[in-house]
Amino acid sequence: MDDAQLLQFFRDPKTRQSAFKALLQQYQSRVYAHVYRMVGQAEDAADLTQEVFVRVWNKLDGFEGRSKLYTWIYRIATNEALAHLEKRRRHQPTALEESGLSRAPEPFASEDLDPEKIARYLQQAMDTLPPRQRQVFLLRYYEDMPYQDMAAVLETSEGALKATYHHAVQKIQKQLLAALARLD
């Protein structure tokens, strides 16, 4: 079902629920993955994904189609995740340190080739990025989002986004490639 059909069905009270279920099937896991990578905790990601789709339900009637539907949903998801990160920072300024997330990843040993461990180190590396750099990296690398679309989502220029992406990649590279070199 494409966006136009989905919106058409959503706006018809008789097919509203089924259209929303179709929307969930189409976007829920992607939104969850995006939010998880932003916040780094599964339970928080699930809570935030709920909030995102409740907002989508409430606001979808007003969606004017000036962007793609997924861009609009990702904008909501990104804003929810950023607000959560800001709240976490304000309420628990030392939480990251306590959880070890702010530490640089531990050096990789050869047995750390286990993908789950690498994924965990990668998440830790992403958690050390400032929220803006993190979201730009996620949208670009995992969502294949063109800079033009990102500029619409994040309300900034393409040049600024490219610079931000560059900085994010450099920081992740700094933490992970040293380990990769040891593995080679």
Place this chain on the structure above:
Amino acid sequence: MKPTEPQAPYPNGSNPDGPAPEIRSELDALAPGLNAMLDRAATAPLPGTGAEEQKQLEAAILARIQVQEPKGLSGEGPLRPRNHIRHLRSWSAAVAVVAVVLFAGWYALDQAGQGPSTPNPDAAACQSFDCQLQRLDDQQLSALVHQVVWEAPDDALLEAAAAEVSWTMSAEVWQESADALLEDLTEEELGTLLNL
């Protein structure tokens, strides 16, 4: 460094085959070798992405919107425990915010030499957000704040308000819809309301 062909599917991204070639090339230019590492990490499932967990999440979302729809308001429903706590916290804090807003309105009216029982009858003379806010009655104001709190919660602000004010309001008042009041508000005005 290794070539950057995808080594594994990316089940949790928007593209199951992994990043598009141009994005991989871009990353290669910026950070040679990082593609290979990210490919390997992508073979590990993200926590919470199992079929059963996603099914439960979908059920939780559907339960919330189905309960919410008849009232057209605040997403009340069978919340998961953590959301329930958050909901209660926002609820009590929202009461405090209403008290703050009401006090601000009364104070402003008092300073202007008007009583709240004699609102400006000339709507055209009251175009500003602040002015219109002061003209709202208790029910309108509470509904508005309820809606704002639900749509744009700011726990830190609300908790700070809750610490300052103790105030109660009947549950019925909270059920009033604020949709009409919200239609013309900009994000800045909502921010103003939350920061009163």
